[in-house]
Amino acid sequence: MLSLLTAQQIREADAHTIANEPISSVNLMERASKAFVGWFINHFPDKNLAISVYCGTGNNGGDGLAIARMLYGHKYFNIDIKIARFSEKSSPDFEANLARIKHMGLDFRELKPDGLFPAEKSEIIIDALLGSGLNKPLAGDYKRLAEFINEANKTVVAVDVPTGFFTDGEMEKDATAIKADLVITFQQPKINFLLPESAPHIKCWEVVNINLDEQFIQGLKSPYQFVTDKDIKKLVKPRGHFSNKGTYGHALIIAGQRETMGAALLSSAGSVYAGAGLTTACVPESGLTALNSYLPEIMAIVRKGDEPPKVEWDKFTAIAIGPGLGKDKTTLALLTEAFDNYKSPMVIDADALNVLAENPALWKKVPAGSILTPHMKEFDRLFGKHANWWQRLQRSIEMAKKHNIYIVLKNDYTLVATPGGKVCFNSTSNPAMATGGMGDVLTGIIASLLAQKYTSEEACIIGVYLHGKAGDELALSHRMNVVLPGQLAKQLPITMAKLLA
Structure with a gap:
């Protein structure tokens, strides 16, 4: 059976794969983003689509930047990259992918704390704001942005996990999270995808394999299993x-x-x-x-x-x-x-x-x-x-x-x-x-x-x-x-x- 991991165990599996494959964390991010893009372009083949990619400044945002770059390489030229600069913090892999975006000469805009969000004109939104590590409800600017995206009434494709949605554990009944028409998630479904609380936030999900160490994953002995x-x-x-x-x-x-x-x-x-x-x-x-x-x-x-x-x-x-x-x-x-x-x-x-x-x-x-x-x-x-x-x-x-x-x-x-x-x-x-x-x-x-x-x-x-x-x-x-x-x-x-x- 497929072992289903908590957010903490997912981080352990990432770290183990990085240390023992071996592969750098930024190259593992590249592999995950490539898997996402492979699924995306097969199911959204129209290269004239207007696509907005919303990126945080952590690793989920790094995924978003890599995805935008790869889509551009596949001739999806109508891409609007938006970076939520709501704090001074950023991850090294985010910065590495931001440098690659700049090197390619791709335009991007930054969303500032307490600022107005530009009107959304794209047909598809890719949500790469926050990833699987979220353990508290959205607040402040991230909550405002999630509500803005939900109100835009666009087709939303989330990277790994919709922003604001917990991979495991209890979510507050009225918690704000981005409502995704599709989640392209990495390696395995997340536990909370399989519970009814996911219904308001996720219409459907697809798993793409990013070749984490399955032997190590099985060795984590998660009590949660997925029958195939x-x-x-x-x-x-x-x-x-x-x-x-x-x-x-x-x-x-x-x-x-x-x-x-x-x-x-x-x-x-x-x-x-x-x-x-x-x-x-x-x-x-x-x-x-x-x-x-x-x-x-x-x-x-x-x-x-x-x-x-x-x-x-x-x-x-x-x-x-x-x-x-x-x-x-x-x-x-x-x-x-x-x-x-x-x-x-x-x-x-x-x-x-x-x-x-x-x-x-x-x-x-x-x-x-x-x-x-x-x-x-x-x-x-x-x-x-x-x-x-x-x-x-x-x-x-x-x-x-x-x-x-x-x-x-x-x-x-x-x-x-x-x-x-x-x-x-x-x-x-x-x-x-x-x-x-x-x-x-x-x-x-x-x-x-x-x-x-x-x-x-x-x-x-x-x-x-x-x-x-x-x-x-x-x-x-x-x-x-x-x-x-x-x-x-x-x-x-x-x-x-x-x-x-």
């Missing part, structure tokens, strides 16, 4: 000759009420299409006809009123509980019975999570290695209110360790927190998947993988990836603006076959 398709291809197991339905396990899905049978059907479909050898749904008697009509491959255990269902617990290699169950005493009894009789890891979702939140004494019964799959509100009901997603990220690490569980906290970049203190961010999914029932399908997928003898950690990581990847294939390949959960479930075997091809 290569990781999944290593984990997914092909089906072998002479296997049968017993080879791939038996999943039990305890879900649904009269009014919420859709949740039971979708989670059961997720299990079937993700490859469980057998899937049984424990559903209310009123839902049996719907179940048989929807997918005859699913077997049933019928719940009659408040009577406990007759479950042979040791028949099943995985259990998921919660979708559409409701929060009444019957659900509490079902959850308690499952905990009392099934000691292997299980998937706990939806109403089962809400019942767990309301009955904290049940925590001591949760089987080790179980997988909780909350969305944001369910997470806060379980673990308390949180002011922001960075707090949720840290709490997920804490709670996964404390309870020896896996937490799948759902979002654009769904994260998996492990008992070992690791957080794996998923790299698949898209806005077309924002429809009711998607989480039910995910629950079934993860249960299916558990049934097939994947470890809890593998089931989480593969399950979340497959769920998002199937949604991506439907949204992108089939040009679907809205992807329905039932469609996604049916796509799963195709997605898995492509991964194994």
Whole structure:
């Protein structure tokens, strides 16, 4: 997996690469700027574009000057370089690139403290004011300039990180930062790019490789990891000759009420299409006809009123509980019975999570290695209110360790927190998947993988990836603006076959 670094660790990786490649810091800056420009010119090929490059006087500003110089060398002649001279301080690499700009005879203008900013006439703004080291909110002239750029309503491309945006840690809710249409970031995505607080500031981001020492980066042992398709291809197991339905396990899905049978059907479909050898749904008697009509491959255990269902617990290699169950005493009894009789890891979702939140004494019964799959509100009901997603990220690490569980906290970049203190961010999914029932399908997928003898950690990581990847294939390949959960479930075997091809 790709290790995701904090700002401090990024500086360590830069310093290590400089010392051990070896390469001078100004030449590493040149390499980064070249990578930025390579991506930029491929996606903005019109050389008549008017481009304003806003540079600070630190290393991010040095990047900006190098980028302006290289763009000019690629015949982007309509470039307006603006240097924010808001203090006397500057970095050596900034000064080196400023000397190169002067040597080429390129014009630039300096923005002074408390001064007026010239009207912005360019079509594209490149933001190279402040980089990844920012650890306090913008104030004074930098805040004024960020607000000015935001109000200019231009296409903004940020170098590495938008000015005012933190790479990691908590940001104030109303903090000022430049709103970037695109961030071209170096080496790897920054941790805060993957949290919802990035949405007002970053429309999209792209990573360009600047050849930092990856062995050293991995050696920093960051708890934050980014899952890639290569990781999944290593984990997914092909089906072998002479296997049968017993080879791939038996999943039990305890879900649904009269009014919420859709949740039971979708989670059961997720299990079937993700490859469980057998899937049984424990559903209310009123839902049996719907179940048989929807997918005859699913077997049933019928719940009659408040009577406990007759479950042979040791028949099943995985259990998921919660979708559409409701929060009444019957659900509490079902959850308690499952905990009392099934000691292997299980998937706990939806109403089962809400019942767990309301009955904290049940925590001591949760089987080790179980997988909780909350969305944001369910997470806060379980673990308390949180002011922001960075707090949720840290709490997920804490709670996964404390309870020896896996937490799948759902979002654009769904994260998996492990008992070992690791957080794996998923790299698949898209806005077309924002429809009711998607989480039910995910629950079934993860249960299916558990049934097939994947470890809890593998089931989480593969399950979340497959769920998002199937949604991506439907949204992108089939040009679907809205992807329905039932469609996604049916796509799963195709997605898995492509991964194994």
